[in-house]
Amino acid sequence: MSLAEFEPPEQQVAHFPAEGLSGEEVRERLRAHRAADVDWRSGRIWSLVYSAGPEHDDVVHDAYREFAAENLLGPTAFPSLATMEKQVVWMLLDLLGADPRTSGGTMTSGGTESMILAVKAYRDRARAERPEITDPEMVVPVTAHPAFLKAGELLGVRPVPVPVDHTFRADPSAFAAAISESTILGCASAPCFPYGVVDPIEDLGAIAASYGIGLHVDATIGGFVLPFARELGYEVPAFDFGVPGVTSISADMHKYGYGPKGSSTVLYRDRELRRYQFSAYTSWPGGILGSPTILGTRPGGAIAGAWAAIVYEGKAGYRAIFTEVMKATDRLHEGIRAIPELYVLGDPPVSVFAIASEQVDMMAVADRLESRGWWIDRQRDPDSIHLIVNPTHVPVVDEFLRDLGWAAGGAPPAGSTDGGAALYGVSARLDASTDVEAAVLDQLESRYDS
Template sequence: MQLPRHGQSHDQVLAALSAFRARDADWKSGRTFSLVYYGGEELLCLLRDAFWMYFSENALNPQAFPSLRRFETEVLAMVADLLGHPEAAGTMTSGGTESILMAVKTARDWARVHRPQATEPEMLLPATAHPAFHKAAHYFGVRAVLVPPGADFRTDAAAARALLNDQTILVVGSAPSYPQGVIDPITDLAALAQEHGILCHVDACLGGMLLPFLRKLGEPLPPFDFAIPGVTSMSCDLHKYGYAAKGASVILYRDRALRQFQFVAYSDWSGGLYGSPSAAGTRPGGPIAAAWAVLHYLGEEGYLRMAKATI
């Protein structure tokens, strides 16, 4: 296909888009688990309005758009509080994969300073963990050492211990894992990491906006968040059970000193100082504004209601 020579009208273009959708999945009928998290028409309208209001804004420069910086800071604070550590520091990202990429990149750069003997860094990765960790391993030169699950599909912490060596910089657990929806023994995995002075990441991309509410509803859940001392970072997607618009996730670190390893700044560019917190350059304002909007729209009561319906 080539760029059309002549432009078409607004109506023509939209009619074509609409026609092409005919064979797409009918997500409003509830048959697209994990692709679309549909929270109902009213919620969708709110997301559209908030997203549209910030459709053109760019969070790359927080000085130009202090409102977006405020939304991001407040979203991070709310999620940090839900995940058991209000002081956690983080950034919003475009999704679970970017959050995971950042966690692994941060661990690698942290280890260059704090584990210099790890010249060929490894992470202990549950075999059930999301493939984004393999992408991160590939991008950042960290070897993924697979930890097998037990009969209940939860990662075998004893097997993790046996695989740990002086090159290990990071232990990963999922809360829950995508394939089986079970929560890894985070307490044991984090204790192992802490014992060896290395990092522990909990992937709560799927569960971060669901488990805290299920716990409040009285579901018996094992510990999985920053309340466990050895957990040093967590990923949590807002565009899953946070019911936000797509392109919204959170990566959180136990403290700012650790988050520092995520940032990249370049000061010798002829274009001036360039700093960026995550993998993206341009950061669309829409997902940030819509995430802030849905957290305020639903509130704790709304998320409890959604969690109850979901489980």
């Protein structure tokens, strides 16, 4: 008997199975699990998955599989992985304008880990060099990714929020005003997730330098698309190590680098700062442990896959990918301009942006789009829907624009639904609630318990 024949996928293996299934049954069951997943290959979702197409993905997934068992916890056992990690970091430093003689970095498992590690580096350097700071702070624009807040919580660094101006970019004078005697770093985004706009990095870098603090630029999304879009002639604001005052950058492989999930980089203008990212444990009976990142075991597949993505594409390949992505973005912008109810928020330079309206209810627009099979990310402040464009979207731009026009045309007036809170990373929102935080925690619990 096979469980798969009798139980719907969500109930399968609720108990530890007494017997295993055959390999073929496992594969079948995996496919069954997938039945309700969004069809990302046909471009129906505008977030979460970044794909440069089946040929690219095959190369990356083969590399992942090739090294799925290997572990960079042991760089002497697997010098292959140590070399590939080093090369990925060097290639990114090169792409982002760092001096190869003095800069450095590491790979990590994602944007969040990269940002936590950067905050750790600044905190531990401050502990060593500015011991008078007992309550360290970091200056964080409100549009920056919550990973900075998570880093602050974990590391005991208090985030001091900075408002954005009418272009949704961090306000430099507010940024300067938020710096205190206890500030150990400033943070900025290139671009920020919600609006896709790049903070005024040159201004923020100059301010940070004048106060003698570091500036971390979160280019988790932008690390690849910004430099290549600039090469293609798009107007892209300065954001990388070419800007004085930028002292570290996070840049994901698993977003627009088109590496496998679980791959990112954290990069430092000066290697001395990276040293504070590292940890050393010297009195454990299991041996002396030197740990460069947060993870213990470091999956070989993520490193090999990231390396494969870059060497497979080279600059020419990424240029071709982003030519397609930016052309699709241009067509989307043009189409949105032709829909009278809608407009794009701010002036996003690349392929991440939000669509809003003064006239119609954007949550209803999202609902209507979903009724036509699109997976839509909702945002608040102001109500908007969020798009990240990838090659998977090239064939569906016209269909999406048609559906978007239809959705806006039939949506009720702005403000007619109850409000409520949009959930990041989830195509859903909470009902209006007096205690949104508790409701979010309830949702997380029920995801595991029901």
